[in-house]
Amino acid sequence: AYYKLKDYYPDHPLAGQIERDIIEQLDKTGKRGQAQRLLEKSVDLGQPAREVEPTKIVAKIGDRAISIDEIDEAISQLPPELAGQFTEKQTKIQFARSYIGQQLMFEAALREGYDKRPDVNERLERAQREVIANQYFRDRVENRVDISSTDIEIYYEQHKSQFGRAPLDEVRGQVSEALRFEKMGGLQNKLIEELLETQNVQFYPENM
Secondary structure, rough: OOHHHHOOOOOOHHHHHHHHHHHHHHOOOHHHHHHHHHHHHHHOOOOOOHEEEEOEEEEEEOOEEEEEHHHHHHHHHHHHHHHOOOOOHHHHHHHHHHHHHHHHHHHHHHOHHHHHHHHHHHHEEEEEEHHHHHHHHHHOOHHHHOOOHHHHHHHHHHOOOHHOOOOOOHHHHHHHHHHHHHHHHHHHHHHHHHHHOOOOOOOOOOOO
């Protein structure tokens, strides 16, 4: 029945789900070889191996290839302090294993219907809200913080003891980060107050 649906309605919105159901049923009925071959075609990682230069291939999943360019792109999406940990050959290999492993775990979870579980969907909704709110914060607060050399010098003079009274040249980076954090806090508080006022939020502290 799943194969008929797939053949008759290849562009149906549920085509991806039908593909996962086929893999799941093949797996349950002991046809693991067929399930694995179908899974290899359905994973989102990489691209057809024939389209990737052999010298750039770092791993293969069936007939799909993961290139060093894809790994480098994934690393570049990490926060700078984390991305800096994956610059050497050995650490990139470790990252690639984890990167590919995460995708394969995702595919395995889909085959077992994890995307249909209420508790998983509830967490997905919370995660989505957090991602959207964080991006809003970056656009409205983090990316609007501007710090000049004069700002750093004034802040340093006002908080020398906080930096052990070391010369400014030695702690300039720390001073800049502390000032940036303080400015972001101020902008965030202002933004929250504006939103609370706009939405007419009322608090009842006696009930807390």
